Amino acid sequence: MSGTLFRYVVRTYLGFAVGILAALVAVFLVVDFVDRARNYTGEGWVWNVLVLYANKALLAVQQLGPAALLLAAGASVSALRKRGEVTAMRALAFGPKALYLPVAACVAVACTGLIAFDEWVAVKASRTVEEITTQRFNRWGDWGLYNNPKQWFRKGDQIFYLRGGSAEEGFENVAILTVTPDFRLARRLDAKFMRPLEGTRWRLEGVVDRTFTPDGQSRVSESAEGEYDLGANAKTFRIRPGRPEQMRLAVLREQIRTRGEVGLDSRQFSLALHNRFAYPLAGFPAALLAVGLALRPSRKGHLTVAIVEGLLVCVTMWSLMVVARTLALSERLSPAVAAWLPTSLLVVGAFLLWLRGEGRLGRGGG
Structure with missing residues (x-):
């Protein structure tokens, strides 16, 4: 040519x-x-x-x-x-x-x-x-549809309700529910503060620990603070607000992976x-x-x-x-x-x- x-x-x-x-x-x-x-x-x-x-x-x-x-x-x-x-x-x-x-x-x-x-x-x-x-x-x-913070997460057999805070600084007023395979509540942890430590360990402050037995009985214990392995690290809850079309490729990939881990669409x-x-x-x-x-x-x-x-x-x-x-x-x-x-x-x-x-x-x- x-x-x-x-x-x-x-x-x-x-x-x-x-x-x-x-x-x-x-x-x-x-x-x-x-x-x-x-x-x-x-x-x-x-x-x-x-x-x-x-x-x-x-x-x-x-x-x-x-x-x-x-x-x-x-x-x-x-x-x-x-x-x-x-x-x-x-x-x-x-x-x-x-x-x-x-x-x-x-x-x-x-x-x-x-x-x-x-x-x-x-x-x-x-x-x-x-x-x-x-x-x-x-x-x-529809700004609120994409920018309101997410509060409910699921990781394995645990459901997290994180009312405020961030993955980097920790969360406040949290509830952590442990469910059985048939989705029956087996344990509930309530805490005023939840701060990340190493790996999947977290420090909880102002803890109320409730356990539920199959026969319908429950036990309650309280403690000022304690360390718990929650099976999830801080990155697990790094859910960014905003429209996906406004995110760079690296952020999109991270959000797809992170959302999949915690049961979000x-x-x-x-x-x-x-x-x-x-x-x-x-x-x-x-x-x-x-x-x-x-x-x-x-x-x-x-x-x-x-x-x-x-x-x-x-x-x-x-x-x-x-x-x-x-x-x-x-x-x-x-x-x-x-x-x-x-x-x-x-x-x-x-x-x-x-x-x-x-x-x-x-x-x-x-």
């Missing part, structure tokens, strides 16, 4: 990609501002809104990036086709690869960049958006972890699918058709993502399958269109 032709297709694609992404971000910000403008009041609201929408713009780049890659691929090939340049390439014995390879190279770099952008920029921007929305404009939404965290890769990478097969659609023999080379086709693919895949996410959170689908299913379908579609363009599946060419 000619290096000159490769660079020409790359420049054409990048021009459309940057322009379409800028247009999508601008439309999103304008619509969002018009919808929420009545909420922006109070002292210094102008500066707060500027900071808010600067961070929303960063989030929009990450959220709309795959769609922009898809739309740019269809638009760039359609533009080349409308100008007769695709026909000229074929006359010079350049096949579909002359378009697929430059677009694939650009999109591969862009998808990798989106993953890094999400990890290092979008995560922080999302936290800033939520902080300004809640603290400056008093719009809380981690499906949403697993889904966020897989989507950190699956969502940006969906732009790669989506762009190649758009190239295949633009090269169909019976298709006219118009930009409008390319944009409409791209939007239909985006809407279809977005709907599938919503359905898959719902199924994952309702335990009907694993988080990994839910995250990667839309991307996998795009891969299949792009591959079939490529085979058709190569003449290996039905009619090609044109």
